[in-house]
Amino acid sequence: MKKVLAINGSPRKKWNTAMALQSALDGAASAGAETKLVHLMGLKFSGCVSCFACKRHENNAAICAIKDDMRPVLEAAMESDVILVGSPVYFSNLDAFTIAFLERLLFMNYTYSMEQPSKLTRKIASGLILTMNATDALLEPLGYNRLFKHYADTMHRVLLGQSEFLAITDTMQFTDYSKYMSSIFDPEHKKKMREEKFPQDLKACYELGRRLALV
Numbered sequence: 001m002k003k004v005l006a007i008n009g010s011p012r013k014k015w016n017t018a019m020a021l022q023s024a025l026d027g028a029a030s031a032g033a034e035t036k037l038v039h040l041m042g043l044k045f046s047g048c049v050s051c052f053a054c055k056r057h058e059n060n061a062a063i064c065a066i067k068d069d070m071r072p073v074l075e076a077a078m079e080s081d082v083i084l085v086g087s088p089v090y091f092s093n094l095d096a097f098t099i100a101f102l103e104r105l106l107f108m109n110y111t112y113s114m115e116q117p118s119k120l121t122r123k124i125a126s127g128l129i130l131t132m133n134a135t136d137a138l139l140e141p142l143g144y145n146r147l148f149k150h151y152a153d154t155m156h157r158v159l160l161g162q163s164e165f166l167a168i169t170d171t172m173q174f175t176d177y178s179k180y181m182s183s184i185f186d187p188e189h190k191k192k193m194r195e196e197k198f199p200q201d202l203k204a205c206y207e208l209g210r211r212l213a214l215v
């Protein structure tokens, strides 16, 4: 049975990114996979600290040496066939929790050897799900597609398996926009997106999860 692990980088455990990941996991489960969702929010961890323990010859198969709450998450990732990573876009990048997770996961499997670029001896497929305020029309001009492709390509290079990204645009950030300084957004438009576009986005996540579980 395939093991599919989803990592939610959003601090919100029940909103856009978490829902997108749950839908992807539902898709994976429909293909017979065993699924698990981990929220990074609440865990105590750092990004890579450049100790190079993972690069030492004697540590070829070792998990990242930092002993914090990320360690069991990395152990679960190493036992997975598919890793789904969900991140909200923060200031035109992935969020800090997700970046810290990826630094740790990817660097511990990466080598500086030409003959063996990844320590992995099997392929782990990966999917990156991004949620954001930006609209579809802004994905190219803001350089978001390039950014997402960069992360998907890096995951492919280190984890060796197929890697895809899925951008969920124009999300509803607040349930009540009137409470926040947010006049650049039209609450009616956001409501419409939530009711009409977001369900389609969730469907695309379901299909992504199912597709990767069948790889």
Ligand SMILES: Cc1cc2nc3c(=O)[nH]c(=O)nc-3n(C[C@H](O)[C@H](O)[C@H](O)COP(=O)(O)O)c2cc1C
Pocket (backbone or CB within 6 Å): 010, 011, 012, 015, 016, 017, 018, 088, 089, 090, 091, 092, 093, 131, 132, 133, 134, 171, 172, 173
């Ligand atoms: C700190 C912060 C920075 C953000 N920066 C961007 C941004 O640069 N571009 C964008 O499209 N959305 C940005 N957003 C909006 C979020 O990406 C968007 O609301 C996302 O769907 C939130 O995911 P969540 O509901 O899972 O928390 C930002 C939100 C926060 C909290």
